[in-house]
Amino acid sequence: MTPEWVKDAVFYQIFPDRFRMGAGPPASPAPVYSSFEAWDAPPTLRGFKGGNLWGVIEKLDYIKEQGFNALYFCPIFSSTANHRYHTSDYFQVDPMLGGNTALRKLVEEAHQRDMRVILDGVFNHCGRAHFAFQHVMENEAASPYRDWFHIYKFPLNAYAKHANYAAWWNNPELPKFNTANPECRAYLLSVAEYWFQYGIDGWRLDVPNEIDDDEFWREFRRRVKAQNPEAYIVGEIWDDATRWLKGDQFDAVMNYPLGRAILGFVGAEVLDKDLAAKSGLGRLESLGAMACHNRLEELFRRYDWDIVSAQMNIMTSHDTPRIYSLLRGQLERVQLAFAMLFTLPGAPTVYYGDEIGMAGGHDPDNRRGMIWDEARWHRSLMQTIQQMAALRLSLPVLRRGRYQYLYAQDSHLAFARTHGQSSVVVTVNASPEPWRISVPLHGLWPRGEQAVDLL
Template identity: 30%
Template sequence: MPDWIQHTVWWQVFPLGFVGAEPEAAPAAPVVQRLPHLHGWLDYAVELGASGLALGPIFAASTHGYDTVDPFRIDPRLGDDADFDALIEAAHARGLRILLDGVFNHVGRRHPAFQEVLHRGPQAERANWFKLSWPRGTAPGSEPDYACFEGHRQLVTLNHDAPQVADYVAAIMDHWLNRGADGWRLDAAYAVPRRFWAQVLSQVRSAHPDAYIVGEVIHGDYAGIVRDTGMDAVTQYELWKAIWSGLNDRNLFELAHALERHNGYLDAFVPLTFVGNHDVTRIASRLTDERLLPHALAILFTCGGTPSIYAGDEQAFRGVKEERVGGDDAIRPPFPPTPAELAPYGWPIYRLHQSLIALRRRHPWLHRARTRQVHLANAQLVLAMTEAPQTLFVALNLADEAVSLPVPEARRIEVGEGQLVSEAGGVRVSLGPQGWAILTA
């Protein structure tokens, strides 16, 4: 893991949606310079407290960006190489690292290698790039059956046993790292054999030892995947689910259990943590009680991990993901040209993010902090976030009544609201209904 990631907070953007690009790319459409639209938001990201810009797909594709047709070319709906270079320069000038989204489990049907298969049949030079099953009596122009990603026929799975595919993926990663990117998110990393990643990433790291590599993994053996592949981290979906589910159900036992498992992961690697991204319902819509949004953020910004904020969540954007064609549109909306045109209702949540990120900057050891339960009930939780010798306490109250909770050795409240009281039995914090506080030991 590169040293710089210890101080990184990502602001994640889905560019095709952010800039209002067409949902489908015409094969011969002219280049439209939309990437410069992001320049007007870089200072906003820095003022938020972010130190990295995590980009969704930006390479030539047919629709949503995950059906790649040319990973060596910027999507013409976004711009060209010069626009990419300008974005890298502008971001780096502000201290923002750039994370790219690599789709290496599959390609789109319009990818030249697959089109070659459709036109030339089994004799196509790159036929072994895919997992194909040909009908008897195959002739040029016949269409084979083929492995696809999770039943989506437009997403053709690559054959990760083919050495040419490994060389192809390594070449893509090298190309954009050479142009100034700082790391890669590996889309659908869970669907790709670990041995493939191990081969590719060792090759990439030989030229780019300071690159950050994080894999999208929903569930499974997180630590084992990191160990076997050479990735720096994977996405922490277990904790994401436990945060909103535990808050909604007033079941903080679920959250506490997930944090115990999270401690185990931290023994092996530092996960990418989040409460929202481009694939899930926005946290402000997911929570059934909007008063508990600060509680979710308090956990995100004090537990061990590399936090990521999905653009718009810091303004309490709403959006529900639906399982249908176009079901991601609500969570991938266009943004106005500048932050000044945002609606006023979201700025208090933006300022809350600023306060919590500033707290994390004051306590950089939180990147590897473990959690210890001090008090646990269905609707109350006190956690000690520790990386010896430092400790912060996080106190949460989900109930409609005020409570007094133990916070041993706490000296003052850093963020949140409450009142510290010293008693014979130790220090306690009084929290109002749906109250929360982060305290210094």
């Protein structure tokens, strides 16, 4: 069984360095604040803007008001990278983010607002600054950590172009853990457990397919669920995830295929495909309504319904251009895409700033400092998201109801969500022209029942 709360969740994804620099006690070792890049300057690959968890705490009410009740954080552990996917220490929240103290406070404050918190776990590899790897760098074969990694040759060439040890995408910055080594494996699993002491609600797993060992993930699941049976385990799997979704590994995956279907349909000819192609989204196709429906239905049939309704549905993230840019600034299409996302089965996930219509191209441009100047917010988009989130939260059928095909042609899609006695009909017009149609309801409602326009 997947966690019930996820079926009710609307996720807000936060890239911690870029959301907000809040006031809080400095953690140790403390950065020099005057060294941060200007918040509004274009992001750079190596620069830091100084966002922290104190800032997130300050804005929890803002996030809640937009309709979100769950936070998914890009990595927060000590790291030498602004995105923090290069972990230095899995037991320390990055000092720039406020350290462990800030995380404890954040989870507390979130829970007080009935909001959940999941963290990003990078278990396949660490950053080359990790203690165990540095130990091998210095001591080579004499290091009692040498078996933590897959070393091809000494001395290690960690600063050359191609690593002479196993590394993610052969990138020397990211030495791959030898998860078959008992000490290394125990370490990683203890990390997975440890943070539940801080009250976290689950893990988003970075590139889990790279750990080609189902038993690792089974043990991971057992250990995590023992800490919190309602913990959410969601894998970053961009394509078919059947292998991991048999109930013994992950609860769900990041449902980019669903996001691609929405973007392909709603974006149609407007979509900036070249921009998308540079990212994990790959080359997007413009999709007619039927093609979109077929893809959606295939996704909903592929996995157990319990999983489908707990998928992390996502269109854009720190790994893709922003939706505003992918849809070339056509706000109405952005609104429509989000409206679809909120009416489909699975937990809608919104990348910070997408709710105000921030622009952003290829990494690092998709990681700009969050705009807090309200004059620059796209209010109509915010209202759509607030409205759709409220609708979803008020109607269980939108969260747990089955997907039922009604109509699909050209730019016009209609589907229903049905749950027990209740049904909702969703019609999507992806063309700029008005659309009037009679949708056959196939006995969705009991005879004589009156449909109500919810928008």
